[in-house]
Amino acid sequence: MSAGAPKKRVVVWGTGVVGSMVLAEILSPATDGHPLFELVGVGVSNPAKVGKDAGELAGLDLVSGVLATDDVDALVALRPDALVHYGPTAQFADENIRVMSAFLRAGIDVCSTAMTPWVWPAMKQNPAAWIDPITEACAAGGASCFTTGVDPGFANDLFPMTLMGLCGRVDSVRASELVDYTDYEGDYEDEMGIGRPPEFTPLLEIPDLLIMAWGATVPMMAAAVGLELDDITTTWEKWVTPTDRPTVKGVVAAGHVAAVRFTINGVFRGREVITLEHVNRIGTDAAPEWPAGSADDVYRVDIVGSPSIWQETAFRFTDGTGRAPAVAGCLATGMRALNAVPAVNNLPAGWVTALDLPLVPGVGTIR
Missing domain, CATH: 3.30.360 (Dihydrodipicolinate Reductase; domain 2)
Structure with missing residues (x-):
């Protein structure tokens, strides 16, 4: 995907430490928005965040016009190119699967950092209840699901x-x-x-x-x-x-x-x-x-x-913000998932791992 191609329309789910920083990168007021990604929806699980503007959730002094919602069906109806999912850990597997499956069944690719065992779905320790629903959703919608992280993730794959x-x-x-x-x-x-x-x-x-x-x-x-x-x-x-x-x-x-x-x-x-x-x-x-x-x-x-x-x-x-190295690592984790969207969009339906991706050089990052 070249920097001059149409922007990828994305829904971001999860506005904790990682998701909020990624929102700030997409909205990027200093450069009038990211050249490759357009934010069309924000999903949250915290009722207190419902109705808040994405700019506020990103900690920015701007009004994006994109309001957070916990309505999965409404976000699916936006027909984004991808759901970029920064939900909770695998401790909340059922909720993660519920959200991601809804998008996959609708033919919308998912790039996520939540379910770290999915970095390698073939791992025998992955319970069938975590794998089968996603496999079936990918097949039903003809969509792909990619999971990454820093560790487990790109630092050790x-x-x-x-x-x-x-x-x-x-x-x-x-x-x-x-x-x-x-x-x-x-x-x-x-x-x-x-x-x-x-x-x-x-x-x-x-x-x-x-x-x-x-x-x-x-x-x-x-x-x-x-x-x-x-x-x-x-x-x-x-x-x-x-x-x-x-x-x-x-x-x-x-x-x-x-x-x-x-x-x-x-x-x-x-x-x-x-x-x-x-x-x-x-x-x-x-x-x-x-x-x-x-x-x-x-x-x-x-x-x-x-x-x-x-x-x-x-x-x-x-x-000059003084933010800690661990927080910088969190941003890198989030950006790995977002920057992978164009490549995942071009792959066949099903599970995607680091072995399936081409080089993801971060098109549009120098601007």
Whole structure:
């Protein structure tokens, strides 16, 4: 799609941290709107947001004329080119499936960041109740469904798979998130146990749940290089803070978990060949013995092979707003889904993964 082509008409569902920033990019008052995307509808699940202008929800001083609604049928009736869905996590799978299926059955493609297990729908841990309704909706409407994220997502599918394509041999590949959660507003207490006593068992410490929620890119990477894994294993470690640690969400009290480290490992012939690693801290000085990037808050890929390759990616705001790197990563996540719309529109109906997409260079981003 060229910058001079007709704009893609999109409905954005979800106006939390990610969705609100994407709305601001689409409306983009500094450049009189995005050259590739036209916002035609906004969907919300919070009744308090119904009727609010998209400009307000984006935190902009403008009136867009697009009012938020929770009426799925009304949004489908707009006949957009795509639904860009920034709904809640897979903890709310039924609601996500309800919304997305309505668009897919109407022949409207969906690009989403909500259901991270869908990054690789073929993962055996995906329950049929999550997969079959979308498969059927895509077939009924002749539409496509693409799910992405940063991790799980492009930090451990697009980045490492691109780098593996530069190698003659890969002995192991590790994709790591090394991020300070001090300014992160997402959910991590019950899910990861950060802020909880060390004896608390978070949901993701349960191996099957961890693999299902975060591990989809492990079998994806294996499939990409023609490998069938023998097993997928996990590890989980906790670090307890000796002092109180302030966060944007409150205080992590002394004696509570302030950092976690976990891995999801693809095993082949008795060795770990594909590893996803998370080190998430409250404060860069937490768990000082655990891995860290050469700069704070990075996503790192380490390949041992011929040649060996390592790469770090950092997300930052340099606009003077002081917004945290974690928030910059959230915007990158949202833009990956939005920028994929033209490519997804050109693909056959059904599930779409990172392996199906062509290069998505961000047409229209330089203006």
